[in-house]
Amino acid sequence: MIGINEQDLMLKPQDDESDIVLSVNGVSKKFCRNLKRSLIYGVQDITSELLGLREKSDKLRPKEFWALDNVSFQLRRGEALGLVGKNGSGKSTLLRIIAGLIKPDSGFVEVNGRVAPLIALGAGFNPILTGRENIYANMSILGLSKKEIDERFDEVIEFAEIGDAIDTPVQSYSSGMAARLGFASAIHTEPDILLIDEVLAVGDSRFRGKCFQKLHDLRQQGTSFILVSHDSHSILTVCESAVYLKKGEFIGFGDAASIMNKYEKDLFLADEEQSPKQISLLKAREHFGLEIQSIFFKNYQDELIQSPITGEPTKLCLKCKASEKIDNVSITFAIRGLGKGSETVLLINSMRDKEYISLSPGECEIQLQMPYLGLKLGHYIMDVYAKREKLYHLDAVESFRFTVEGSEESMSRCIFYQPRDWEIIEGMNV
Numbered sequence: 001m002i003g004i005n006e007q008d009l010m011l012k013p014q015d016d017e018s019d020i021v022l023s024v025n026g027v028s029k030k031f032c033r034n035l036k037r038s039l040i041y042g043v044q045d046i047t048s049e050l051l052g053l054r055e056k057s058d059k060l061r062p063k064e065f066w067a068l069d070n071v072s073f074q075l076r077r078g079e080a081l082g083l084v085g086k087n088g089s090g091k092s093t094l095l096r097i098i099a100g101l102i103k104p105d106s107g108f109v110e111v112n113g114r115v116a117p118l119i120a121l122g123a124g125f126n127p128i129l130t131g132r133e134n135i136y137a138n139m140s141i142l143g144l145s146k147k148e149i150d151e152r153f154d155e156v157i158e159f160a161e162i163g164d165a166i167d168t169p170v171q172s173y174s175s176g177m178a179a180r181l182g183f184a185s186a187i188h189t190e191p192d193i194l195l196i197d198e199v200l201a202v203g204d205s206r207f208r209g210k211c212f213q214k215l216h217d218l219r220q221q222g223t224s225f226i227l228v229s230h231d232s233h234s235i236l237t238v239c240e241s242a243v244y245l246k247k248g249e250f251i252g253f254g255d256a257a258s259i260m261n262k263y264e265k266d267l268f269l270a271d272e273e274q275s276p277k278q279i280s281l282l283k284a285r286e287h288f289g290l291e292i293q294s295i296f297f298k299n300y301q302d303e304l305i306q307s308p309i310t311g312e313p314t315k316l317c318l319k320c321k322a323s324e325k326i327d328n329v330s331i332t333f334a335i336r337g338l339g340k341g342s343e344t345v346l347l348i349n350s351m352r353d354k355e356y357i358s359l360s361p362g363e364c365e366i367q368l369q370m371p372y373l374g375l376k377l378g379h380y381i382m383d384v385y386a387k388r389e390k391l392y393h394l395d396a397v398e399s400f401r402f403t404v405e406g407s408e409e410s411m412s413r414c415i416f417y418q419p420r421d422w423e424i425i426e427g428m429n430v
């Protein structure tokens with residue numbers, strides 16, 4: 001478990017208990033994989049509860065498993081907390097417990113204020129009702145009177161941008177439209193805590209930008225939120241703290257940067273051994289005159305380095321073996337971040353750089369020299385391709401993983417490293 005460190009304390013200098021809007025205390029929830037048994041256990045539990053015999057048990061019955069095991073954290077007024085974990089790790093279950101939709105088997109949740117869950121797409125809309133009817137139903141469930149909904153109705157449809165479709169049944173909406181309407185009606189209830197489960201991933205990027213802007217405004221007014229996302233960048237830019245779950249196990253609660261670092265490391269590097277300084281590619285592959293034998297990083301003193309460092313001079317090296325003289329070799333490095341839908345963050349091609357590589361028979365080292373490494377801290381996957389005059393495929397290495405390290409704390413919250421100097425010009429020359 002990741003403990004509370006100095007950074008956590010820095011994040012919350014005011015340790016005022018009245019600021020806590022949500023407190024999750026040792027929450028556990030078990031489910032049963034077998035439907036028939038699950039129904040039997042359900043009937044048993046209800047009967048014993050009605051008879052006042054039910055005791056909270058920390059023991060699992062056959063076929064049961066912990067979907068959440070002893071989860072504890074707090075959320076303060078105006079704070080954004082990221083909730084991360086692989087598929088099936090218990091994130092939705094936790095949000096459903098916080099929203100009061102299901103009860104924990106042990107532990108308890110204290111909520112100070114109004115919770116608006118945006119859990120399923122469309123936030124629980126009834127598909128046969130129109131958008132208009134759903135807004136009324138939804139916002140009244142979240143505690144608003146008809147008069148209050150009337151007052152906000154125009155703002156909701158304006159924010160959701162669904163126009164005339166407001167009077168057609170929600171079942172005819174696209175998933176993006178339903179998500180927009182769900183988001184718009186939830187935020188206009190002015191909740192104290194907003195629970196957001198991946199819904200923002202559905203809208204187009206312009207609408208997403210608008211939602212993030214709205215979330216920012218709500219936070220200024222004191223709304224706190226929990227954001228579930230598989231996209232590290234969203235969590236790192238929006239949230240200051242995070243909770244990490246792994247198959248129901250509570251791995252940690254702390255500042256977003258250190259939790260996301262731990263999560264990414266586990267997610268992608270779990271089965272890798274501590275990566276050696278030099279990655280030898282032992283797998284025999286078919287290659288056409290050029291074989292890439294290993295990939296590694298060096299500093300500008302030509303020493304091998306385990307993990308390159310943001311902003312430092314770095315060489316990315318390929319040890320190759322040519323079986324004959326080869327002219328016009330084109331080398332491509334395609335580097336992408338980790339995680340679902342990660343884009344290519346760096347694409348370098350020697351031909352496009354007008355670098356015409358000619359290799360003599362035998363071994364050689366091809367070096368890409370980077371005076372400043374612009375990649376931010378984190379984990380990456382790289383594909384490398386060697387081609388002859390763009391057309392003939394010589395060799396390729398796919399999914400080479402590496403980690404970029406760094407000492408600048410701010411680098412975990414931005415996208416690239418900017419080499420820079422500062423200068424103050426004073427006096428007459430300005």
Ligand SMILES: Nc1ncnc2c1ncn2[C@@H]1O[C@H](COP(=O)(O)OP(=O)(O)OP(=O)(O)O)[C@@H](O)[C@H]1O
Binds near residue numbers: 032088090092
């Ligand atoms: N009602 C239920 N009955 C039985 N098992 C359930 C039930 N709800 C969830 N589970 C199981 O509990 C585990 C946690 O599910 P949950 O939906 O909370 O995960 P998640 O982290 O939200 O996943 P995802 O990222 O895919 O949305 C999963 O193994 C899931 O199959």
